[in-house]
Amino acid sequence: MSEILTKSRARNIFYGGSLFFIVVFVAMTIHSHRYVVEKSTAGMPLTDAVKLGKEVWERHSCINCHTLHGEGAYFAPEVGNVMTRWGVLDDPEGAFEILDAWMKAQPSGTPGRRQMPHFEITEEEMRGLADFLRWADQTDTQNWPPNDAG
């Protein structure tokens, strides 16, 4: 073994093999990038409102309590399918109203229950957030999550 696998051979395998896998990975990434833009997220246009909604989502760091497509903290419910759960995926006005009402009622103050903070969000931003969550919901996520519970 020690004659066949010398240190310099091991080094060459490491550098050569890694380069090979990096090239394969980059090629697959380019394909995936195009797939996302042309197929999986093409169900709803990426409007300025959706972009604004994503900024609102980020500014308040919602990801550090909730999950979105299963990624984030595990302290609060999944929101990648929240619009489906609320039955307003195809109803922009309804989505805004239910989200607005929900967020304005926070924090609930109920003892022993996890608390969502109060956020200062304008009406335009709230509409954007609702659009962003509907946009995320219509993404083709290979049928994940398994059910509406998220």
Next chain:
Amino acid sequence: MKYASQKVAYAYFVVAMGLFAIQVLGGLLAGWIYVAPNTLSELLPFNIIRMIHTNALIVWLLLGFFGAAYYLVPEESEREIYSVKLAYLQLIILVVGTLGAVASYLVGIHGGREFLEQPLWVKFGILVAAVIFLVNISLTVLAGRRTAITNVLLTGLWLLSLLWIFAFINPSNLSLDKMYWWFIVHLWVEGTWELVMASILAFLMLKLTGVDREVIEKWLYVIVATALFSGILGTGHHFYWIGLPEYWQWVGSIFSTFEVVPFFAMMSFAFIMVWKGRRNHPNKAALLWSLGAATVAFFGAGVWGFLHTLHGVNYYTHGTQVTAAHGHLAFYGAYVALNLAMFTYAMPVLLGRSPYNQVLNMCSFWLMTGGMAFMTFVLTFAGTIQTHMQRVVGDYYMDVQDTLEIFYLMRFGAGVAVVLGALLFLYSQLVPQREIVEPGDEAAAPERGQA
């Protein structure tokens, strides 16, 4: 200490240990909020506390890596660091950036990509610090003796710094955002950081066991080859459900299964080197941490990672407490314990004395490791129940969470053990004994029971 400039590592290690304390205390507080959710809910909400917990972890681990590089590169390259001033300047930038980030989190200024919440100026600061580091360490390595340990260490540090570019790329398309976000998060912890880990471990084995350098360096290349061959395409296990093509389910499942290999290899490597080595190194605590890191990394990253990596399983477990269980043990074993091994080995040398407080240090290992293991078990049970009730039966999230209270209570208990262990570790490292106990005259000692 052979080279005076190695002393730079001392400052890095001390700052890293300070942030380690903040990290575990933040974690304990977050764990308490799971038990008593109204705690601080309006003053300091959970998302801010979690940000501090995760960010402090990442920064102190990186500071540990930088410190380790400044410690081991002079010995490997057989020369002083290119510029000690630059090394301190780099540390100052990182400290200012970290304090600035924490202060802005506390007043509600932060980004919203998980782990990359730092304000833009802090991200630039990190970039500048990384460039200073790479220049400083590369010039040192290039001018001196080249070894496999420095080759692998530098490859890892260069690649991880290059990947930081993706911290500045945030597409407005959420699925693209997620895909490129993983270029940092996954390709750090399951790629480039493994290179850093393996090279530091190889250095420790070289020093602690006295095994021949040729043997250690050959296996180092083999281990890091298996890490990148599996880890790069293993990124696919994060691409199952975020809007990417279906083929990632097979690519991710197959390659991430092989991600167990480098961790198994590191564990075997560490034990075989100790078994083969004839050196009886006085720093037993460093040896315990080194073997412990390799072992817990195998279980946390390897076994607990494999547990939920196959796409058929992950379809149900994705984003549950199973992920939290894996994340905690993997980070602890692979990167926390390895850094603590390096601190334990290097601190006495940096202070110019023989190893100190070894018993306390070893106690802290068992307290922390026991606590983390228990935390991982209870979170795995919580995650299993959650997966069944929420993903299979279809009960709502909060209804399910209410049934998991007992596990969160036990997790908090485990967290207390970890924090106590961490504080004990810090004490053992930062407060060396002032007196040296001389062995007394055995013959003059009273017989047992007669004193």
